[in-house]
Amino acid sequence: MSRKVSKIQEFMSNQGSVNCAKWGKKAGQLIATGGQDRKVNVWKLGCPNIVSQLHGHTSIIESVTFDSEEELVVSGSAGGTIKVWDLNSERMQKSYNYGHKTNVTCLDYHPFGNFFCSGSADTQVKVWDLRKKSYLQTYKGHSKPVNTLKFSPDGRWVVSGGGDGVAKLWDLTAGKQMEDFTRHSAEITSLDFHPTEFLLAVGSADRTITFWDLDKFKLISQSQLDARGIRCIRFTPDGSALCGATSDSMKVYGWEPSVCHDAVDVHWQNISDIHINERTGDLYGLSFVESFVSVWMVRLQKMRPFSRGALSSSAEGMEGELTTPTSAPVRLPSAAPSPLSMPTEARPTVISPQTRAQRLTEVSQQQEEIQKRFGLTEAHRVILEQQRLLQEQKLQFQKELERQRADIPEKLPPDPPRVAKPAQPPTPNLLNTRVVPAPKDQPLGLEVDKFVPKAPDDSKLIEEVLADHDGMCQMLSQRVTNLKVVKSLWQNDRRGAIAHVQNLRDTAVSVDFLKQVVKTRERELTIDLCVGLLPTVEHVLHSTFESHLVVALEAVSALWHAFGDFIGKTLAARTHVVDVVLEERKDKCRIAKNLFGEIRHVLETLKERKDDVGYRSRILWKELPFDTFD
Secondary structure, X not given: OOOOEEEEEEEEOOOOOEEEEEEOOOOOOEEEXXXXXXXXXXXXXXXXXXXXXXXXXXXXXXXXXXXXXXXXXXXXEOOOOEEEEEOOOOEEEEEEOOOOOOOEEEEEEOOOOOEEEXXXXXXXXXXXXXXXXXXXXXXXXXXXXXXXXXXXXXXXXXXXXXXXXXXXXXXXXXXXXXXXXXOOOOOEEEEEEOOOOOEEEEEEOOOOEEEEEOOOOXXXXXXXXXXXXXXXXXXXXXXXXXXXXXXXXXXXXXXXXXXXXXXXXXXXXXXXXXXXXXXXXXXXXXXXXXOEEXXXXXXXXXXXXXXXXXXXXXOOOOOOOEEOOOOOEEOOOOOOOOHHHOOHHHXXXXXXXXXXXXXXXXXXXXXXXXXXXXXXXXXXXXXXXXXXXXXXXXXXHHHHHXXXXXXXXXXXXXXOOOOOOOOOOOOOOHHHOOOOOOOOOOOOOOOHHHHOOOOOOHHHHHHHHHHHHHHHHHHHHHHHHHHHHHHHHHHHOHXXXXXXXXXXXXXXXXXXHXXXXXXXXXXXXXXXXXXXXXXXXXXXXXXXXXXXXXXXXHHHHHHHHHHHHHHHHHHHOOOOOOOHHHHHHHHHHHHHHHHHHHHHHHHHHHOOOOOHHHHHHHHHHHHOOOOOOO
């Protein structure tokens, strides 16, 4: 095996055959697998033991993916069920039993939102919101199963690739299809967006990769036929190249024009996912055979175009090289372009030594003819003119020769002109000068005791610190006591705990209390608690400390996401009979909506800030209701 490639880990993942394996998106250290045993297993790179084992599916698992923070895992089964798992608590957070009719073949999580998309063998693509109980949108258009999905880096688009050989681009905001990419003759196997440009790469089982301009929706280029079908593709973090994996190799591609920079043999066979470590520059691949999962590492820094002078096992398609007589590939320095690359009219005129000697011979012959025809005086004048021309050509030759030597450093700037030192005034004779006596180490005419402040007395500093220390200790002790009371009340009487915090009117205690409320499970909160918490949140929003404001904004976001839909549906409910319970619930929802509206007015000021508080405030300001009830 090449020194560029190594298998760094192998483990038995599932009791049955493995069907899917996926890298974590944040650090590339976590691995999720699913298979025939209906379990989702989470592993950490380099660790032999399993990190988490998640049970709950009733059919075999077909696809898995991580969220952007590697805190959640989403899994799809052959029965069409999708489950969301919390890795911290190792519990199921959501279960979507209705949506797809058959196998969930692929999943991808939104880069920064609480959304994910799923593709299925029923040819449909669905977008899901974790805050909802069902899917948000359904996209139809493929004629065969959906094989792969990918969100764009800005989260506005999602692209899907199907067994029909078509890649479709969907606009999440408009909820409709934007474009079809129909260049491939076999199923689409992998997709990736360029990290900074409007560029999409599509890999297919027809053994080619296509590059598409997403601004004009036109084909930029298409790679040449590979020996095997493309399994996985991934742009490098800086977007300078694309890495493509087949069942037995890994290649580095460029797209303007289409070129294969380098290739290396990797016997990973059933490659499932690849990840590029942004810090080390190494590529990591996941492959599986039956119940075993293998982790491979490819050193990209030893491959073109990432390393100068790197040799490849495949020499076809290489660019930017000149071959020396020793057959060693050499790259031209970018700072000194070769004259061979210049147009003919722009090349400098170079006089070779042979031409120079020939011209000297011609000049000497002309001198003899002139002496015979014009005499010595006239001949001497013509000779001098010919010598002057020859000297100019010699100087030109030297200048052009210096310009072609790229390895010669630039000329140093000329030395600055020497400045004559001013004449020194005559040294006075101190023996004959009258000197005014002054105190030792003291400037003349300055009272040092008045000019320099005296050092403070240590005892006074200690007394001042201790005087404030006692007050601070009493304040902190009282705050701890208040928090203990609130904690005790929260365990037995949550309404009483909220009322006690409001009566204290201590912003610091309110902030510590809200931190714990945000961590409370959503199902443990009620609309009564929401109504009680909102005045405390509004009180903290008037704090001058940024940390207090961030906690309050997190609390507003958590409460709105927990009860926003409930409030809207309750207020919109209609009944033809008298329903006392419903009317009481509506009254509480009206109060909650009014309180959210008041908080929105507070956000009017906070959203003008330029820091993190302003960013969070602008997002919440758009989500909260702007109409209130009298």
